[in-house]
Amino acid sequence: MKMKKMLAGLTAGTLTACMTSALVAFPEDAEVQKLRVMPLGDSITDGFTGQPDGGYRLTLWNLLKENGYTDNIDFVGPNGLDSTVWDSNGSDMNHAGYSGYAIADIPNQRSGIYNFSEWLMQEYPADVVMLQIGTNDILSSALDGMDERLELLIDTILTYIPEDGLLYVSTIPYMDADITNYTDAYTVEEMDKAVDDYNSEIREIVSRKQAEGKPIAQADINSVLTKADLLDGVHPSAAGYEKMGNYWYKKLTEFIDGQPETPTETESNSETESESEEITESETESSAFFPDFLSGDINLDTAVSLPDIILMQKYLLGKEKISSQAFQNADMNQDNKVNIYDLLLLKRQLFEKVIYIDDPVW
Numbered sequence: 001m002k003m004k005k006m007l008a009g010l011t012a013g014t015l016t017a018c019m020t021s022a023l024v025a026f027p028e029d030a031e032v033q034k035l036r037v038m039p040l041g042d043s044i045t046d047g048f049t050g051q052p053d054g055g056y057r058l059t060l061w062n063l064l065k066e067n068g069y070t071d072n073i074d075f076v077g078p079n080g081l082d083s084t085v086w087d088s089n090g091s092d093m094n095h096a097g098y099s100g101y102a103i104a105d106i107p108n109q110r111s112g113i114y115n116f117s118e119w120l121m122q123e124y125p126a127d128v129v130m131l132q133i134g135t136n137d138i139l140s141s142a143l144d145g146m147d148e149r150l151e152l153l154i155d156t157i158l159t160y161i162p163e164d165g166l167l168y169v170s171t172i173p174y175m176d177a178d179i180t181n182y183t184d185a186y187t188v189e190e191m192d193k194a195v196d197d198y199n200s201e202i203r204e205i206v207s208r209k210q211a212e213g214k215p216i217a218q219a220d221i222n223s224v225l226t227k228a229d230l231l232d233g234v235h236p237s238a239a240g241y242e243k244m245g246n247y248w249y250k251k252l253t254e255f256i257d258g259q260p261e262t263p264t265e266t267e268s269n270s271e272t273e274s275e276s277e278e279i280t281e282s283e284t285e286s287s288a289f290f291p292d293f294l295s296g297d298i299n300l301d302t303a304v305s306l307p308d309i310i311l312m313q314k315y316l317l318g319k320e321k322i323s324s325q326a327f328q329n330a331d332m333n334q335d336n337k338v339n340i341y342d343l344l345l346l347k348r349q350l351f352e353k354v355i356y357i358d359d360p361v362w
Contacts, residue, residue, distance in 0.1 A: 113153060
């Protein structure tokens with residue numbers, strides 16, 4: 001989807017240049033496109049009153065900052081602009097958490113995120129969405145059709161997730177039916193079953209969408225929190241939010257650094273050692289014009305163009321392998337990794353900041 005939007009903004013001449021011209025300049029001061037991350041959900045995402053401002057998002061951001069990720073990440077969403085945490089420690093507290101909201105509108109009870117999800121994704125584009133929703137549907141005893149409402153929301157979000165992005169859909173934690181601040185409609189066994197049934201539906205939907213090739217993955221907050229981690233039977237305590245932040249940090253960095261830090265040899269690169277090291281006369285001649293290292297040349301055709309983006313995208317999705325030389329060229333920021341940041345740099349270099357000249361005639 002993102003790729004299609006980028007191509008739609010290019011003139012035919014520009015696209016032709018991308019495919020046929022040689023790369024000659026990339027300004028050192030060019031702004032790097034950040035990975036846009038949207039925390040999306042109900043009050044557990046918003047951050048519950050009386051707990052650290054930002055809920056799990058504060059722990060998540062601090063971990064990202066401590067480990068050198070925050071220069072390349074932008075939390076997005078319409079909420080959080082008035083957060084005191086931003087002023088105190090520079091955290092990015094933008095989010096799309098809505099206290100009291102359900103999956104979709106529940107007539108005469110609750111508003112739902114699905115009903116404005118298209119506006120949300122258009123106004124606050126995201127590469128990664130971390131969705132946790134459904135707790136309030138159960139509290140409202142609106143169990144019928146939860147899976148259908150969730151799938152409608154998921155389908156809307158996926159419409160706007162780029163092919164190299166990801167939608168995480170999280171399970172929800174158990175609630176303590178013995179604490180009746182929010183509902184007295186369930187016994188402990190009934191409440192646990194409602195949560196289990198809904199989480200099973202989440203897993204089924206995610207599995208089915210993955211089989212369809214959608215950029216979606218499951219997160220499992222239910223495996224992280226117990227009822228002992230809840231403050232009021234529904235919302236996490238400070239310790240519970242810290243557990244959530246640690247979990248989301250692991251999931252997000254798995255997405256960012258999900259590929260091996262060293263390249264995997266391809267079948268085409270599995271010749272004998274002597275064959276792979278042999279350099280022909282023609283290769284030697286061409287290397288005078290194109291050194292072995294050409295940043296962004298993933299398919300090793302001595303140019304940087306649209307097919308390199310496609311190959312890097314497939315590599316990050318685990319659909320293709322690349323050689324050692326291609327790995328070196330794909331490491332756009334020279335940090336000895338190939339991950340989503342390198343793909344963002346390659347896209348920006350190719351479509352926005354690069355200067356082209358006509359191909360020379362050798």
